[in-house]
Amino acid sequence: MGVEFGLLGPVAAWGPDGAPRPLGAPRHREVLGRLLIARNRVVPVGRLVDDLWPDEPPAGAVGAVRTFVAALRRALEPGRPPRQPSRLLVTDGPGYVLRAGRDVVDAWRFEDTAARAAEAPPHAAVALWDEALARWRGPVLADFPAAAWAAAEQARLEALRLDAVERRADAQLATGAARAAVADLRAHVAAHPGREDGWALLATALDRSGRRGEALETLRHARKALISAYGSGTGTGAALDRAEARIRSGTAGSAAEPAGVADGVWDRAAAAWDRSVPARSRARLHATAGLLRDLAVTGADGLEEAREHRRELVAAAETTGDAELAAGIIGSYDVPAVWTRADDPGNAGELVRAAARAAARLGPDGPPALRARLLSVVAVESRGDAAADAPLPRAADAPAAEPWRLRAERSAEEAVRIARRLADPALLAFALNGAFMQSFATCGSAARRDALGAELTRLAIGHHLPGHEVLARIVRLQALAGLGDLAAADAEAEEIDRLAHRNERPLAAVFTSWYRALRTCETDGWPAARPAYAKVLAETANCGMPGLVRGAAVLVALVPVMRGDALPRPDDFAGLDAGPYRPWLDPLLLAASGATERARHALATVPRPPHDLLQEALWCVLARTAAAVGHEPVLRRARNELADADGELAGAGSGLVSFGPVARQLRAIDAALGQGAPCATEPADGGT
Structure with a gap:
């Protein structure tokens, strides 16, 4: 209205x-x-x-x-x-x-x-x-x-x-705007003298503004105000006590609360930065880029914020018209990346195009280190099919060249060459991250990824790059799981947890938790792994990596199906969000429900699985469906794609789930092709 x-x-x-x-x-x-x-x-x-x-x-x-x-x-x-x-x-x-x-x-x-x-x-x-x-x-x-x-x-x-008034002041303090918070908090407690949190915030704001004596006097006045408002015996509240302890420990220079002291330094430094550095300056763009890079590894919230603001920062850099500045900002985000499905494919595609534009503006004679960084951005952000600029080829068709994938692979190769020539360890670590993202041209690449992870581990240890050491060990963890070397993968998981704790990398635990559920399944069977998977699904639901989490419950539900020989019970998947795996799951569920012709039609149009950590697993799913409904083109394509992974565990290279030996899936395909008829028609009761 x-x-x-x-x-x-x-x-x-x-x-x-x-x-x-x-x-x-x-x-x-x-x-x-x-x-x-x-x-x-x-x-x-x-x-x-x-x-x-x-x-x-x-x-x-x-x-x-x-x-x-x-x-x-x-x-x-x-x-x-x-x-x-x-x-x-x-x-x-x-x-x-x-x-x-x-x-x-x-x-x-x-x-x-x-x-x-x-x-x-x-x-x-x-x-x-x-x-x-x-x-x-x-x-x-x-x-x-x-x-x-x-x-x-x-x-x-x-x-x-x-x-709201108090929470706004609290947020101001967290941003370093303590001086700005003082006036509003004074008015707030004057109008509402019974608000203990308001008094504690005012004392904290005064202390962080360099007025410690006034802060302590405010706390004494606050206690009197609370007694007046609520009566004798209630004048000293816990919030005031905590505020006074923080303020006094800072006065004495005590190390009892190092985090609190660091916060005070941060507040004062941030305030000095705001006063000293001109608005819209290049220095602010560079500093913001560094802040976003650090923010991305602080946890789920920081990762989401960094992902969102990075796009805005790149746009701001491009509007300056300074090619080298824009290239430096775009290429500065060398945050270790391990999951090969983009959290935000649209954003990833924009970043790939921005990096390509910046490289074109620099030209072949531009600074080689900047060029290598831009090429690494292209390689890392072109994970899976995030940079696709045309419809994906169909699984039923013969393999064909895909220009966007070739560009990404060549970008990774050139970035590594330049970084090796420049002997720049940090640059080489970033380039090897791009090489990892582009190491999925074919199935069966676990050994290659293990070698990449080993090189990156040596580089990171030798030049003290802890973030990239965590990345390198996760890469090895996944590759070793795919190769079935669980003892070596266990050792990597232990080292990852140690490094993550020491260097405050909380998101690394997502991967080790998933790996341990996978390992339980491999060693003790699906019934023992089921509660472990339920726990890890709940723990990582809000980890800030939607590319990993969305559809993860469906992958878990497929484990007992694919480790067995039959089709799933469609009811087991009711209510589960298939997320990005919907195109490859739907034909299987159609076949399981008896809709053979619809399943065959779906197989005829389904795109080939993405070139990422789960490509072997998804080819196995397509093969199970094709065998069930007699779709020979998809069955033969799956056979050809999976042949190079004969010695690996299907899906285990993701570190999330294992469908068992690829060799077993290949035998089922061969049987189906030899019979020319479906090999799985009954719903599964669960695998071992």
Whole structure:
């Protein structure tokens, strides 16, 4: 309808043009306010009468309410034709309901923005808290301060507002803006002296602004204020005690809280940076690039933030028109990357194109180190099919050259050559990461990946590159699992966990946890592995790597199927998000449900599996389906693709799941081709 409503201040309504709607007399506004706080629920006429006249309703009160409603309808929908029912203020059974979406009521928008701010990292959170608090025009339902029907909502929303003020200040402190937080917090505790968290935040802000004596005096005053507000015995709260301990430990130069001391240094350095470095300078672009690179390895939240802001930073660098600057920013993100399916394929494709543009602008005579970095970006971001610029070839067709894949492979090769020539260890580590991402041209490449991982391990140890050492050992962990050398893979897993703990790389544990579930399956069978997989699925659901997590439950559900000889029970997959694996799962489920012709049609159009860590596993799935429905072209293509992986475990090179020996899958394919008939027709009971 284009009408917006206000509760955070006097009751108000605005039209699509932002102009206030004339709501008439106070009783009209009171009815509107009462309907708004009902939140799209019906308010019976009798309840409206009792709320508007709590002492004793006058004669004709029901008629008066109906008159108020009619006037409101005219005010809110001035263009509504006569006799046409209102679509906004609706008669429903015994009463009325105001149909309003969450995006048109200021109180509800405040709540939603606050919820987003609570989940955001500090800089983004400050902006969101500002947006949320800006919706307040005064006290809730300011024109009805004593109305009993409004009291609960007024108290609830006011409590949320006070919490928002404090959480905004907390986010400011986390960004280093302690001085900016002081003034707002002073006003906050002056108006609400019983807010212990507000006092603790004010003392912390003063301390981080270099005013430690004033901070301690504030804490003493806070205790008196709390005693005055709540009575004797409750004046000293835990939040004040913690704040005082932090402040005093900093005064004494104690190392008891090194993290707190480091935070103070960070705050002061960040504030000095903001004061000293000009806005829109190249220095800010370079510093931001370094910050995003470090942020990406801090954990799930940092990885997601870095991924999002990296795109914006690259766009900003390109707008400068400085080819070398843009190339340096694009090529600076040498964060170790191990999972070969892109978390955000669209973003990855944009980065590949940006790197290619930057390389073209530099030309062949540009700085070779910059060129190698750009080529490494192309290789790393072209993981799987993220850089595809044409429809993927079909699994039923003969293999054909794919230009985007050839570009990525050649980029990786050239980057490694340049890095070796320059003898730059960090550059070579980045280039070898790209070579790893492009080492999946054919199935059966586990031995090659193990060699890459071994070289990268030696390089990282020799030149103290701990992030790339973690990457190298994960690469080896996966490759050794694919080769079936579980004892060597175990040793890598232990070393990965040690390095990750020492160097604060929390995401490395995602891969070792999955590997240990896979190992349990290989050594003890599926029944023993099932609870381990349930646990690891729950633990990694929010790890910040959607390319790995989406569809992972389907891969796990396929384990007992593919380790056996039969088709799955479709009900076992009901409700599971197949994610990126949907194209290869659907034909199998169609075959299992008896829809043979539909399964054959799906096989005729399904694309070939991506060139990544799971390509052998997905070719095995296609082969199982093709054998079941007698689709010889896909069966023969799968046979040819899997032949080079004869000595590996299908899927185990991912470090996530193992479908057992590829050799076993090849024997099943050969049997199906020899018989010319399906080899699996019954639903699976579960593999061993």
